[in-house]
Amino acid sequence: MALLAGVSVSWYTWLExxxxxxxxxxxxxxxxxxxxxxxxxxxxLLALGARTARPVSMSGEVSSGLKLLVREMDPIPAYVRNSRLDILAWNDAIAALFVDYGSLQPDERNTLRLLFLYQPYRTLILDWESMARGMISTFRAARAQADDKAPFDSLVNELNDLSPEFRDWWPDTDVKGFDEGCKRLLHPKTGPIEFTYIALTPHGRPDLSLVTYIPRPADGESQS
Known part of the structure:
Protein backbone atom coordinates (compact mmCIF):
# COMPACT_ATOMS: atom_id res chain seq x y z
CA MET A 1 0.00 0.00 0.00
CA ALA A 2 2.81 2.38 0.84
CA LEU A 3 4.50 1.72 -2.51
CA LEU A 4 1.29 2.33 -4.45
CA ALA A 5 0.64 5.56 -2.55
CA GLY A 6 4.21 6.79 -3.02
CA VAL A 7 4.99 7.03 0.70
CA SER A 8 7.45 5.28 2.97
CA VAL A 9 6.49 2.14 4.84
CA SER A 10 7.26 3.86 8.15
CA TRP A 11 5.02 6.83 7.29
CA TYR A 12 2.17 4.55 6.23
CA THR A 13 2.57 2.48 9.41
CA TRP A 14 2.40 5.63 11.52
CA LEU A 15 -0.73 6.68 9.63
CA GLU A 16 -2.42 3.36 10.38
CA LEU A 45 -10.69 11.30 4.22
CA LEU A 46 -9.54 14.85 3.48
CA ALA A 47 -11.85 16.19 6.18
CA LEU A 48 -10.48 13.73 8.74
CA GLY A 49 -7.02 14.93 7.77
CA ALA A 50 -8.09 18.52 8.40
CA ARG A 51 -7.71 19.32 4.70
CA THR A 52 -11.27 20.38 3.95
CA ALA A 53 -11.53 22.41 0.77
CA ARG A 54 -14.56 24.42 1.83
CA PRO A 55 -16.19 24.96 5.24
CA VAL A 56 -19.84 23.97 5.52
CA SER A 57 -22.18 26.82 6.39
CA MET A 58 -25.01 26.32 8.87
CA SER A 59 -26.76 29.65 8.33
CA GLY A 60 -30.15 28.03 7.75
CA GLU A 61 -31.12 30.82 5.36
CA VAL A 62 -33.03 29.94 2.19
CA SER A 63 -33.45 32.57 -0.51
CA SER A 64 -36.92 33.71 -1.49
CA GLY A 65 -36.30 32.44 -5.02
CA LEU A 66 -35.46 28.95 -3.80
CA LYS A 67 -38.54 28.92 -1.58
CA LEU A 68 -40.65 29.97 -4.56
CA LEU A 69 -39.15 27.22 -6.70
CA VAL A 70 -40.02 24.58 -4.10
CA ARG A 71 -43.62 25.82 -3.87
CA GLU A 72 -44.04 25.97 -7.64
CA MET A 73 -42.75 22.40 -8.08
CA ASP A 74 -45.99 21.14 -6.51
CA PRO A 75 -47.39 18.51 -7.20
CA ILE A 76 -43.84 17.12 -7.29
CA PRO A 77 -42.88 16.65 -3.62
CA ALA A 78 -39.83 18.75 -2.74
CA TYR A 79 -37.99 20.28 0.16
CA VAL A 80 -34.74 22.06 0.96
CA ARG A 81 -32.44 20.72 3.66
CA ASN A 82 -29.05 21.75 4.99
CA SER A 83 -26.00 19.55 5.58
CA ARG A 84 -27.26 18.68 9.09
CA LEU A 85 -30.40 17.33 7.38
CA ASP A 86 -32.62 20.07 8.83
CA ILE A 87 -35.64 20.69 6.59
CA LEU A 88 -35.80 24.43 5.90
CA ALA A 89 -38.44 24.82 3.16
CA TRP A 90 -41.04 22.46 1.66
CA ASN A 91 -44.16 22.31 -0.46
CA ASP A 92 -47.63 20.92 0.19
CA ALA A 93 -46.99 17.77 -1.83
CA ILE A 94 -44.15 16.54 0.36
CA ALA A 95 -46.01 17.53 3.52
CA ALA A 96 -48.91 15.33 2.38
CA LEU A 97 -46.48 12.52 1.57
CA PHE A 98 -44.51 12.49 4.83
CA VAL A 99 -45.62 14.91 7.57
CA ASP A 100 -46.92 18.45 7.94
CA TYR A 101 -43.58 20.02 8.74
CA GLY A 102 -45.31 23.26 9.68
CA SER A 103 -46.93 21.48 12.64
CA LEU A 104 -43.51 20.55 14.04
CA GLN A 105 -41.14 22.65 16.08
CA PRO A 106 -38.09 23.84 14.11
CA ASP A 107 -35.75 21.47 15.97
CA GLU A 108 -38.05 18.55 15.05
CA ARG A 109 -37.78 19.25 11.30
CA ASN A 110 -34.76 17.07 10.78
CA THR A 111 -34.70 14.02 8.54
CA LEU A 112 -32.45 11.98 10.81
CA ARG A 113 -34.48 12.85 13.91
CA LEU A 114 -37.74 12.01 12.17
CA LEU A 115 -36.39 8.68 10.93
CA PHE A 116 -35.48 7.52 14.41
CA LEU A 117 -37.92 9.29 16.73
CA TYR A 118 -41.11 9.84 14.70
CA GLN A 119 -43.06 6.58 14.64
CA PRO A 120 -45.09 7.25 11.44
CA TYR A 121 -41.81 7.33 9.47
CA ARG A 122 -41.08 3.76 10.52
CA THR A 123 -44.39 2.48 9.18
CA LEU A 124 -44.35 4.72 6.11
CA ILE A 125 -40.88 3.92 4.79
CA LEU A 126 -40.29 0.41 3.51
CA ASP A 127 -36.65 -0.72 3.88
CA TRP A 128 -36.51 1.59 6.89
CA GLU A 129 -33.25 0.20 8.26
CA SER A 130 -31.42 0.62 4.96
CA MET A 131 -32.71 4.18 4.63
CA ALA A 132 -31.83 5.04 8.23
CA ARG A 133 -28.31 3.66 7.94
CA GLY A 134 -27.82 5.56 4.69
CA MET A 135 -28.88 8.81 6.30
CA ILE A 136 -26.46 8.22 9.18
CA SER A 137 -23.66 7.79 6.65
CA THR A 138 -24.63 11.03 4.88
CA PHE A 139 -24.82 12.87 8.20
CA ARG A 140 -21.44 11.48 9.31
CA ALA A 141 -19.78 12.70 6.10
CA ALA A 142 -21.31 16.18 6.46
CA ARG A 143 -20.24 16.43 10.10
CA ALA A 144 -16.63 15.67 9.21
CA GLN A 145 -16.55 18.62 6.78
CA ALA A 146 -18.29 21.11 9.09
CA ASP A 147 -16.19 23.76 10.84
CA ASP A 148 -18.67 23.91 13.72
CA LYS A 149 -19.51 20.37 14.79
CA ALA A 150 -21.56 21.42 17.84
CA PRO A 151 -24.96 21.42 16.00
CA PHE A 152 -24.21 17.94 14.67
CA ASP A 153 -23.04 16.64 18.03
CA SER A 154 -26.10 17.93 19.86
CA LEU A 155 -28.30 15.86 17.56
CA VAL A 156 -26.02 12.83 17.96
CA ASN A 157 -26.27 13.11 21.73
CA GLU A 158 -30.06 13.33 21.60
CA LEU A 159 -30.41 10.34 19.30
CA ASN A 160 -27.92 8.31 21.32
CA ASP A 161 -30.09 8.90 24.38
CA LEU A 162 -33.43 8.15 22.73
CA SER A 163 -32.79 5.57 19.99
CA PRO A 164 -31.13 2.18 20.60
CA GLU A 165 -30.74 1.65 16.84
CA PHE A 166 -28.95 4.94 16.34
CA ARG A 167 -26.73 4.23 19.34
CA ASP A 168 -25.73 0.87 17.79
CA TRP A 169 -25.17 2.19 14.25
CA TRP A 170 -23.51 5.56 14.86
CA PRO A 171 -20.05 4.09 15.71
CA ASP A 172 -19.81 2.61 12.19
CA THR A 173 -17.39 4.39 9.87
CA ASP A 174 -19.25 4.22 6.55
CA VAL A 175 -19.82 7.47 4.67
CA LYS A 176 -21.84 7.88 1.50
CA GLY A 177 -23.68 10.37 -0.61
CA PHE A 178 -27.43 10.26 -0.80
CA ASP A 179 -27.97 12.21 -3.99
CA GLU A 180 -30.15 9.84 -5.99
CA GLY A 181 -31.97 6.56 -5.53
CA CYS A 182 -35.27 4.79 -5.00
CA LYS A 183 -37.51 5.13 -1.97
CA ARG A 184 -40.44 2.80 -1.37
CA LEU A 185 -43.33 3.87 0.82
CA LEU A 186 -46.42 2.21 2.23
CA HIS A 187 -48.68 5.24 2.35
CA PRO A 188 -51.82 5.00 4.51
CA LYS A 189 -53.96 6.61 1.78
CA THR A 190 -52.44 5.50 -1.52
CA GLY A 191 -50.87 2.19 -0.54
CA PRO A 192 -47.46 1.09 -1.88
CA ILE A 193 -45.70 3.71 -3.99
CA GLU A 194 -42.15 4.17 -5.26
CA PHE A 195 -40.25 7.37 -5.88
CA THR A 196 -36.98 8.34 -7.45
CA TYR A 197 -35.43 10.90 -5.15
CA ILE A 198 -32.86 13.37 -6.45
CA ALA A 199 -30.86 15.84 -4.35
CA LEU A 200 -29.41 18.86 -6.17
CA THR A 201 -27.06 21.51 -4.78
CA PRO A 202 -28.11 25.12 -5.53
CA HIS A 203 -25.39 27.21 -7.15
CA GLY A 204 -23.34 29.01 -4.53
CA ARG A 205 -24.93 27.14 -1.63
CA PRO A 206 -22.97 23.92 -1.04
CA ASP A 207 -24.58 23.68 2.40
CA LEU A 208 -28.07 23.14 0.91
CA SER A 209 -29.77 20.38 -1.06
CA LEU A 210 -32.98 20.63 -3.05
CA VAL A 211 -34.57 17.18 -2.72
CA THR A 212 -37.36 16.05 -5.05
CA TYR A 213 -39.43 12.86 -5.09
CA ILE A 214 -40.57 11.82 -8.56
CA PRO A 215 -43.22 9.04 -8.65
CA ARG A 216 -42.04 5.94 -10.47
CA PRO A 217 -44.56 4.39 -12.90
CA ALA A 218 -46.23 1.21 -11.76
CA ASP A 219 -45.33 -2.03 -13.54
CA GLY A 220 -46.74 -2.01 -17.04
CA GLU A 221 -47.21 1.76 -17.19
CA SER A 222 -45.41 3.83 -19.78
CA GLN A 223 -42.58 6.08 -18.59
CA SER A 224 -43.14 8.57 -21.39
Whole structure:
Protein backbone atom coordinates (compact mmCIF):
# COMPACT_ATOMS: atom_id res chain seq x y z
CA MET A 1 0.00 0.00 0.00
CA ALA A 2 2.81 2.38 0.84
CA LEU A 3 4.50 1.72 -2.51
CA LEU A 4 1.29 2.33 -4.45
CA ALA A 5 0.64 5.56 -2.55
CA GLY A 6 4.21 6.79 -3.02
CA VAL A 7 4.99 7.03 0.70
CA SER A 8 7.45 5.28 2.97
CA VAL A 9 6.49 2.14 4.84
CA SER A 10 7.26 3.86 8.15
CA TRP A 11 5.02 6.83 7.29
CA TYR A 12 2.17 4.55 6.23
CA THR A 13 2.57 2.48 9.41
CA TRP A 14 2.40 5.63 11.52
CA LEU A 15 -0.73 6.68 9.63
CA GLU A 16 -2.42 3.36 10.38
CA UNK A 17 -1.40 3.70 14.01
CA UNK A 18 -3.08 7.09 14.21
CA UNK A 19 0.05 9.06 15.01
CA UNK A 20 0.03 12.84 14.60
CA UNK A 21 1.89 12.96 11.29
CA UNK A 22 -0.21 15.66 9.56
CA UNK A 23 -0.49 14.10 6.08
CA UNK A 24 -0.50 16.47 3.15
CA UNK A 25 -3.46 16.89 0.82
CA UNK A 26 -1.45 15.30 -2.01
CA UNK A 27 -0.67 12.23 0.11
CA UNK A 28 -4.31 11.82 1.10
CA UNK A 29 -5.38 12.18 -2.52
CA UNK A 30 -2.97 9.43 -3.54
CA UNK A 31 -4.27 7.21 -0.76
CA UNK A 32 -7.82 7.87 -1.96
CA UNK A 33 -6.89 6.53 -5.39
CA UNK A 34 -5.13 3.49 -3.93
CA UNK A 35 -8.14 2.70 -1.74
CA UNK A 36 -10.45 3.29 -4.74
CA UNK A 37 -12.59 5.68 -2.71
CA UNK A 38 -15.57 7.38 -4.29
CA UNK A 39 -15.91 11.18 -4.20
CA UNK A 40 -17.78 11.22 -0.88
CA UNK A 41 -15.31 8.86 0.81
CA UNK A 42 -12.34 10.82 -0.55
CA UNK A 43 -13.79 14.09 0.76
CA UNK A 44 -14.33 12.42 4.12
CA LEU A 45 -10.69 11.30 4.22
CA LEU A 46 -9.54 14.85 3.48
CA ALA A 47 -11.85 16.19 6.18
CA LEU A 48 -10.48 13.73 8.74
CA GLY A 49 -7.02 14.93 7.77
CA ALA A 50 -8.09 18.52 8.40
CA ARG A 51 -7.71 19.32 4.70
CA THR A 52 -11.27 20.38 3.95
CA ALA A 53 -11.53 22.41 0.77
CA ARG A 54 -14.56 24.42 1.83
CA PRO A 55 -16.19 24.96 5.24
CA VAL A 56 -19.84 23.97 5.52
CA SER A 57 -22.18 26.82 6.39
CA MET A 58 -25.01 26.32 8.87
CA SER A 59 -26.76 29.65 8.33
CA GLY A 60 -30.15 28.03 7.75
CA GLU A 61 -31.12 30.82 5.36
CA VAL A 62 -33.03 29.94 2.19
CA SER A 63 -33.45 32.57 -0.51
CA SER A 64 -36.92 33.71 -1.49
CA GLY A 65 -36.30 32.44 -5.02
CA LEU A 66 -35.46 28.95 -3.80
CA LYS A 67 -38.54 28.92 -1.58
CA LEU A 68 -40.65 29.97 -4.56
CA LEU A 69 -39.15 27.22 -6.70
CA VAL A 70 -40.02 24.58 -4.10
CA ARG A 71 -43.62 25.82 -3.87
CA GLU A 72 -44.04 25.97 -7.64
CA MET A 73 -42.75 22.40 -8.08
CA ASP A 74 -45.99 21.14 -6.51
CA PRO A 75 -47.39 18.51 -7.20
CA ILE A 76 -43.84 17.12 -7.29
CA PRO A 77 -42.88 16.65 -3.62
CA ALA A 78 -39.83 18.75 -2.74
CA TYR A 79 -37.99 20.28 0.16
CA VAL A 80 -34.74 22.06 0.96
CA ARG A 81 -32.44 20.72 3.66
CA ASN A 82 -29.05 21.75 4.99
CA SER A 83 -26.00 19.55 5.58
CA ARG A 84 -27.26 18.68 9.09
CA LEU A 85 -30.40 17.33 7.38
CA ASP A 86 -32.62 20.07 8.83
CA ILE A 87 -35.64 20.69 6.59
CA LEU A 88 -35.80 24.43 5.90
CA ALA A 89 -38.44 24.82 3.16
CA TRP A 90 -41.04 22.46 1.66
CA ASN A 91 -44.16 22.31 -0.46
CA ASP A 92 -47.63 20.92 0.19
CA ALA A 93 -46.99 17.77 -1.83
CA ILE A 94 -44.15 16.54 0.36
CA ALA A 95 -46.01 17.53 3.52
CA ALA A 96 -48.91 15.33 2.38
CA LEU A 97 -46.48 12.52 1.57
CA PHE A 98 -44.51 12.49 4.83
CA VAL A 99 -45.62 14.91 7.57
CA ASP A 100 -46.92 18.45 7.94
CA TYR A 101 -43.58 20.02 8.74
CA GLY A 102 -45.31 23.26 9.68
CA SER A 103 -46.93 21.48 12.64
CA LEU A 104 -43.51 20.55 14.04
CA GLN A 105 -41.14 22.65 16.08
CA PRO A 106 -38.09 23.84 14.11
CA ASP A 107 -35.75 21.47 15.97
CA GLU A 108 -38.05 18.55 15.05
CA ARG A 109 -37.78 19.25 11.30
CA ASN A 110 -34.76 17.07 10.78
CA THR A 111 -34.70 14.02 8.54
CA LEU A 112 -32.45 11.98 10.81
CA ARG A 113 -34.48 12.85 13.91
CA LEU A 114 -37.74 12.01 12.17
CA LEU A 115 -36.39 8.68 10.93
CA PHE A 116 -35.48 7.52 14.41
CA LEU A 117 -37.92 9.29 16.73
CA TYR A 118 -41.11 9.84 14.70
CA GLN A 119 -43.06 6.58 14.64
CA PRO A 120 -45.09 7.25 11.44
CA TYR A 121 -41.81 7.33 9.47
CA ARG A 122 -41.08 3.76 10.52
CA THR A 123 -44.39 2.48 9.18
CA LEU A 124 -44.35 4.72 6.11
CA ILE A 125 -40.88 3.92 4.79
CA LEU A 126 -40.29 0.41 3.51
CA ASP A 127 -36.65 -0.72 3.88
CA TRP A 128 -36.51 1.59 6.89
CA GLU A 129 -33.25 0.20 8.26
CA SER A 130 -31.42 0.62 4.96
CA MET A 131 -32.71 4.18 4.63
CA ALA A 132 -31.83 5.04 8.23
CA ARG A 133 -28.31 3.66 7.94
CA GLY A 134 -27.82 5.56 4.69
CA MET A 135 -28.88 8.81 6.30
CA ILE A 136 -26.46 8.22 9.18
CA SER A 137 -23.66 7.79 6.65
CA THR A 138 -24.63 11.03 4.88
CA PHE A 139 -24.82 12.87 8.20
CA ARG A 140 -21.44 11.48 9.31
CA ALA A 141 -19.78 12.70 6.10
CA ALA A 142 -21.31 16.18 6.46
CA ARG A 143 -20.24 16.43 10.10
CA ALA A 144 -16.63 15.67 9.21
CA GLN A 145 -16.55 18.62 6.78
CA ALA A 146 -18.29 21.11 9.09
CA ASP A 147 -16.19 23.76 10.84
CA ASP A 148 -18.67 23.91 13.72
CA LYS A 149 -19.51 20.37 14.79
CA ALA A 150 -21.56 21.42 17.84
CA PRO A 151 -24.96 21.42 16.00
CA PHE A 152 -24.21 17.94 14.67
CA ASP A 153 -23.04 16.64 18.03
CA SER A 154 -26.10 17.93 19.86
CA LEU A 155 -28.30 15.86 17.56
CA VAL A 156 -26.02 12.83 17.96
CA ASN A 157 -26.27 13.11 21.73
CA GLU A 158 -30.06 13.33 21.60
CA LEU A 159 -30.41 10.34 19.30
CA ASN A 160 -27.92 8.31 21.32
CA ASP A 161 -30.09 8.90 24.38
CA LEU A 162 -33.43 8.15 22.73
CA SER A 163 -32.79 5.57 19.99
CA PRO A 164 -31.13 2.18 20.60
CA GLU A 165 -30.74 1.65 16.84
CA PHE A 166 -28.95 4.94 16.34
CA ARG A 167 -26.73 4.23 19.34
CA ASP A 168 -25.73 0.87 17.79
CA TRP A 169 -25.17 2.19 14.25
CA TRP A 170 -23.51 5.56 14.86
CA PRO A 171 -20.05 4.09 15.71
CA ASP A 172 -19.81 2.61 12.19
CA THR A 173 -17.39 4.39 9.87
CA ASP A 174 -19.25 4.22 6.55
CA VAL A 175 -19.82 7.47 4.67
CA LYS A 176 -21.84 7.88 1.50
CA GLY A 177 -23.68 10.37 -0.61
CA PHE A 178 -27.43 10.26 -0.80
CA ASP A 179 -27.97 12.21 -3.99
CA GLU A 180 -30.15 9.84 -5.99
CA GLY A 181 -31.97 6.56 -5.53
CA CYS A 182 -35.27 4.79 -5.00
CA LYS A 183 -37.51 5.13 -1.97
CA ARG A 184 -40.44 2.80 -1.37
CA LEU A 185 -43.33 3.87 0.82
CA LEU A 186 -46.42 2.21 2.23
CA HIS A 187 -48.68 5.24 2.35
CA PRO A 188 -51.82 5.00 4.51
CA LYS A 189 -53.96 6.61 1.78
CA THR A 190 -52.44 5.50 -1.52
CA GLY A 191 -50.87 2.19 -0.54
CA PRO A 192 -47.46 1.09 -1.88
CA ILE A 193 -45.70 3.71 -3.99
CA GLU A 194 -42.15 4.17 -5.26
CA PHE A 195 -40.25 7.37 -5.88
CA THR A 196 -36.98 8.34 -7.45
CA TYR A 197 -35.43 10.90 -5.15
CA ILE A 198 -32.86 13.37 -6.45
CA ALA A 199 -30.86 15.84 -4.35
CA LEU A 200 -29.41 18.86 -6.17
CA THR A 201 -27.06 21.51 -4.78
CA PRO A 202 -28.11 25.12 -5.53
CA HIS A 203 -25.39 27.21 -7.15
CA GLY A 204 -23.34 29.01 -4.53
CA ARG A 205 -24.93 27.14 -1.63
CA PRO A 206 -22.97 23.92 -1.04
CA ASP A 207 -24.58 23.68 2.40
CA LEU A 208 -28.07 23.14 0.91
CA SER A 209 -29.77 20.38 -1.06
CA LEU A 210 -32.98 20.63 -3.05
CA VAL A 211 -34.57 17.18 -2.72
CA THR A 212 -37.36 16.05 -5.05
CA TYR A 213 -39.43 12.86 -5.09
CA ILE A 214 -40.57 11.82 -8.56
CA PRO A 215 -43.22 9.04 -8.65
CA ARG A 216 -42.04 5.94 -10.47
CA PRO A 217 -44.56 4.39 -12.90
CA ALA A 218 -46.23 1.21 -11.76
CA ASP A 219 -45.33 -2.03 -13.54
CA GLY A 220 -46.74 -2.01 -17.04
CA GLU A 221 -47.21 1.76 -17.19
CA SER A 222 -45.41 3.83 -19.78
CA GLN A 223 -42.58 6.08 -18.59
CA SER A 224 -43.14 8.57 -21.39
Missing amino acids: QGRDIKPSTAALQRLSKVFNLDSVEAAH
